[in-house]
Amino acid sequence: MILNDNSKARIRERVGLYPRHKSAILPALTIAYHQVGHLNDEVYKEIAKIIKVPYVEVAEAATFYTMFPKEPVGKYLIQVCHNISCALLGADSLVEYLEQKLDIKKGETTKDNLFTLVTVECLGSCATAPMMQINQDYYENLTREKVDRILEELRVKG
Ligand code: FES
Known part of the structure; x- marks a missing residue:
């Protein structure tokens, strides 16, 4: 598990703000990025599970946006x-x-x-x-x- 309890709670909170779960993908990726510092498959899987969308939809969104680094980066x-x-x-x-x-x-x-x-x-x-x-x-x-x-x-x- 990569995401901490605080991030998971904040992601769950975002899901409730939208009529469709998938609308919470970008806010969830942002929360995960701020906690972890980069995104990867493990993070996509956790997010998919939390917001109940297919893993591929999370991965697609994450890989489309360059603002989310996919490997560890400097401070x-x-x-x-x-x-x-x-x-x-x-x-x-x-x-x-x-x-x-x-x-x-x-x-x-x-x-x-x-x-x-x-x-x-x-x-x-x-x-x-x-x-x-x-x-x-x-x-x-x-x-x-x-x-x-x-x-x-x-x-x-x-
Ligand atoms: S070309 Fe738009 S910010 Fe650089």
């Missing part, structure tokens, strides 16, 4: 949008800069387990491109100087 998951608006305003160069600063390649985690760097599709903040999401927070209108400040703040925070 700070850096998701850089590389879609059209962000790409036009330097997303590739931003990713290269982050790779250089963190001494990792896209898809990797730093040795201290603090940062994981990935690219993702549009995060719906195109007007403030280039942008990235770190855990639940958006960082927008990014420049190299801003990235330096953000990484430094997170390193201090630990």
